[in-house]
Amino acid sequence: MKTVSIIxxxxxxxxxxxxxxxxxxxxxxxxxxxxxxxxxxxxxxLFPNFAAATDIVEQMNRKLLNANITQHLDxxxxxxxxxxxxxxxxxxxxxxSYYSDNVVLATxxxxxxxxxxxxxxxxxxxxxxxxxxMEKMIRYNQIVNSMGEKPKRVVFLQCVGSRDExxxxxxxxxxxxxxxxxxxxxxKKQLPDAEAYIFYMDLRMWGQHFEEMYRQxxxxxxxxxxxxxxxxxxxxxxxxxxxxxxxxxxxxxxxxTTDLLVLMVGMEASxxxxxxxxxxxxxxxxxxxxxxxxxxxxNLTGQQGLYVCGACKRPMSINDVVNDGRAAAFAILEG
Amino acid sequence: MKKFGFEISKGRQLNFDEMKSEKVEKLLELVPSYKxxxxxxxxxxxxxxxxxxxxxxxxxxxxxxxxxxxGLDEQLNQCMLCGKCLLVCPRGxxxxxxxxxxxxxxxxxxxxxxRPQRELKSKNEGGNNE
Ligand code: SF4
Ligand code: SF4
Ligand code: SF4
Numbered sequence: 001m002k003t004v005s006i007i008x009x010x011x012x013x014x015x016x017x018x019x020x021x022x023x024x025x026x027x028x029x030x031x032x033x034x035x036x037x038x039x040x041x042x043x044x045x046l047f048p049n050f051a052a053a054t055d056i057v058e059q060m061n062r063k064l065l066n067a068n069i070t071q072h073l074d075x076x077x078x079x080x081x082x083x084x085x086x087x088x089x090x091x092x093x094x095x096x097s098y099y100s101d102n103v104v105l106a107t108x109x110x111x112x113x114x115x116x117x118x119x120x121x122x123x124x125x126x127x128x129x130x131x132x133x134m135e136k137m138i139r140y141n142q143i144v145n146s147m148g149e150k151p152k153r154v155v156f157l158q159c160v161g162s163r164d165e166x167x168x169x170x171x172x173x174x175x176x177x178x179x180x181x182x183x184x185x186x187x188k189k190q191l192p193d194a195e196a197y198i199f200y201m202d203l204r205m206w207g208q209h210f211e212e213m214y215r216q217x218x219x220x221x222x223x224x225x226x227x228x229x230x231x232x233x234x235x236x237x238x239x240x241x242x243x244x245x246x247x248x249x250x251x252x253x254x255x256x257t258t259d260l261l262v263l264m265v266g267m268e269a270s271x272x273x274x275x276x277x278x279x280x281x282x283x284x285x286x287x288x289x290x291x292x293x294x295x296x297x298x299n300l301t302g303q304q305g306l307y308v309c310g311a312c313k314r315p316m317s318i319n320d321v322v323n324d325g326r327a328a329a330f331a332i333l334e335g
Numbered sequence: 336m337k338k339f340g341f342e343i344s345k346g347r348q349l350n351f352d353e354m355k356s357e358k359v360e361k362l363l364e365l366v367p368s369y370k371x372x373x374x375x376x377x378x379x380x381x382x383x384x385x386x387x388x389x390x391x392x393x394x395x396x397x398x399x400x401x402x403x404x405x406g407l408d409e410q411l412n413q414c415m416l417c418g419k420c421l422l423v424c425p426r427g428x429x430x431x432x433x434x435x436x437x438x439x440x441x442x443x444x445x446x447x448x449x450r451p452q453r454e455l456k457s458k459n460e461g462g463n464n465e
Contacts, residue, residue, distance in 0.1 A: 203373075215426070218370045227374065247349055249374045249397045256351035 002101040004028070004332060005090055007077050007276065009036035011318055012310025013106030014060050015325030021067035023333055028098065029069050030090065032076035032272065036064065039108065042132070044139035046318060047175075047182045048209035053139070056318070072098075077272070080105075080279045088305060102305040104328050105280070105289055107272035108321075109311040112161030112169070112265040120160065120263055121233040127241040128233060128261045131156075131179055138186045143194075143260075146239040151259030153195040154187050155243060156180040157230045162266030162315075163201065169286060173266030174315040177204045180264050181217050188221040196223045197256070199230050199245055207317070228254070233261055267315040280306055289313055299328040307331055354402040358440050362399065365436045371426035372396070378420035378430050384413055392420055392430065399437050408441040 004020055006013045009031035017029045035041070037060060043053035064071065072092075079091030080103065090098045114122035114130050121128045126146035129137075137143045145151045158180060162173040177200070184196040203225070205211040217223040228245040236242055241261045247254045269277070269287035277289040282301045284290030289312045292300045299307050309328035310321035363370055379385050379393040390413040399407060411434060420430040 215371055219367075222370070225373075247401065250349065250394075250401055250403070252347055252349050254349035254351060 002332075003087075003099075004102045004104060005030065005088065005098060005100040006104040006106055007080075007090070008106035008108055008272065008310070008312070009033075009064075009071070009073075010039055010106060010108045010310060010321065011037065011056075011060060012108070012321040012325035012328075013104065014064060015322045016104050016106060016309055016329045017069045018063040018067045019326055019329035020332060021069045023329075025332070027067075027069050028072060028100065029064075030072045030075050030077050030092075030098075032074070034074050036061070036071075036073075040318065042136050042139060044135055045182065045186065047178045048207060048213050050182075078275060080276045082280075082303065082305070102307065102332050103280075104307045104309060104332070105273070105276055105282075105301075105312050106308075106310045106325065106328075107276060107289075107312045108270050109267035109273070109315065110270040112167065112173075112268050114160060114263045114265050116167060117160055117263070119232045120157070120230065121235065121241065121261070122263055125233065125235040125241050125261075127235070127239060127259060128263065130160075131176065131183065131262055131264045134183050134260075134262045135179075138183060138190070141190065143187060143190055145259035149259075150191055151194055153197070153256075153258045154184070154260045154262060155230075155241075155256065155258040156184060156196070156198045156262045156264060157243075158198065158200045158203075158264050159229070160263040160265050161268070169266060169268065171286065171315070172204060174204070174206070175317045176264035176266060177202075178207065178210045178213065180262070181205075181210075181214050181223070183262065184223040185213070185217050185221050188217075188223065196221070197226060197258075198223060199226050199228055199243075201227070201229055226254070230261075267311060269312065273312040277312070282306070282308070284313070299324070299331040349401060349403070356402050358404065359400055359402055361440055362433070362436055365440075366429055366433045368427060368429045369396070369400075369433050372400075372428050373426055375425060377423045377425060378428075381419045381423040383417065383419060384415060388413060390414070392434070396430075396433060396437065404441060408438065411438050411441070 003026045005028045006017050007030045009029050017027045021027045037057050040053055076093040077090050078093050081089050083089045086099050087101045088103045161167045162169055180198050187196050205214050228248045230243045230245040233241050233243050240257050240259055242257045244255050274287040277283045282290050289308045291298045291308050292302045307328045309324045376393045379391050382392055384390045414434050418431045
């Protein structure tokens with residue numbers, strides 16, 4: 001039976017590993033961090049059904065335990081090359097090598113660094129936070145403004161680092177729209193007296209129940225939507241944030257003071273994705289890895305024995321990547 | 336007094352910190368379906384009045400929602416309450432009730448622009464005034 005190395009122990013990599021191991025394939029799973037599922041670990045609830053992220057993490061961890069998977073944690077794979085008879089050679093940051101017949105790239109994404117949008121004040125004003133930080137606040141029931149008090153108003157800004165020439169990312173990150181709606185609902189659940197505003201260019205409610213969630217946020221939670229992109233944020237003397245935007249449905253400029261400005265940061269190719277896609281010669285756009293065909297060959301790479309799955313290809317949601325990990329496993333089983 | 340022929344222009348910026356939204360709250364209470372509005376403009380596209388005048392119902396209710404009430408009562412009087420807008424709204428907003436209640440709120444609360452009921456009636460002869 002052929003051997004498989006999977007690089008990246010996120011939901012995509014774990015799902016692929018689990019399916020293969022259950023079919024009797026010898027699987028090694030490599031992860032650069034000290035524990036799997038790093039990107040989900042601090043999440044509170046997952047859209048669209050508000051499933052607790054801890055449950056998903058627990059179930060995925062159980063998959064790791066219940067299947068015969070060799071885990072290599074704290075192992076950062078930096079080299080990937082095909083060496084004829086011996087198959088694929090993986091090299092880690094300590095210089096160790098590992099050989100296998102097949103490799104699955106599941107190296108995922110990294111969140112956009114909000115410091116790069118300096119005009120939005122991240123890292124300058126304490127009232128400006130990222131969607132990841134907001135997710136943590138929700139998870140630990142600690143939604144507070146820069147003074148440590150309960151916020152009276154929270155403003156979300158969509159498309160930070162996505163759909164933006166200035167960030168060099170023309171693409172849409174797919175999950176941030178619905179994440180903002182989800183987080184706004186969570187805020188209203190925890191702090192019913194707070195106002196929640198979402199500033200958007202388009203609201204992309206592509207998935208099942210997303211549009212319904214958007215409607216529910218209006219109907220049951222009074223979340224307010226403003227079509228317009230915030231151009232700048234500045235600090236106020238009392239530790240709050242003042243934003244400027246155009247209310248494009250009114251055709252008028254607007255200003256608003258808020259306790260918290262939440263930047264919905266997009267997804268970029270992770271360092272591992274960039275480095276390994278380059279090493280294996282499967283670079284796509286924006287540093288992501290490229291599959292051979294988006295319809296019928298989305299896990300194939302054109303290189304014998306090299307497969308791709310999950311957010312190393314493009315922005316994806318958690319349910320997307322789990323299914324894609326599964327699909328990659330079956331692509332390998334088919335040979 | 337000498338006139339110099341210039342004046343200070345009024346600020347056009349919407350200030351969300353100083354919005355007086357009691358009327359908005361009242362409207363949402365009377366017409367809860369308005370909470371579903373997504374600003375798509377279907378109502379304006381369907382409106383027979385919009386094709387020939389500057390009457391734009393989507394703009395009017397957006398302005399009301401932003402507490403920009405000035406001049407709205409005047410504009411709302413151009414509506415014939417035909418209800419075509421109601422037929423197309425993708426979110427099921429009861430636009431007709433929305434219009435009637437915007438008028439009512441503006442008339443009741445703001446006495447300066449209050450219009451006698453009979454005038455409203457005469458403008459909508461034969462129509463349902465509720
Ligand atoms: S999902 Fe929404 S917020 Fe995210 S990049 Fe796309 S349009 Fe912008
Ligand atoms: S058609 Fe309905 S949803 Fe669209 S702008 Fe008019 S009231 Fe709002
Ligand atoms: S009810 Fe008024 S706003 Fe609606 S279509 Fe008729 S005239 Fe236009």
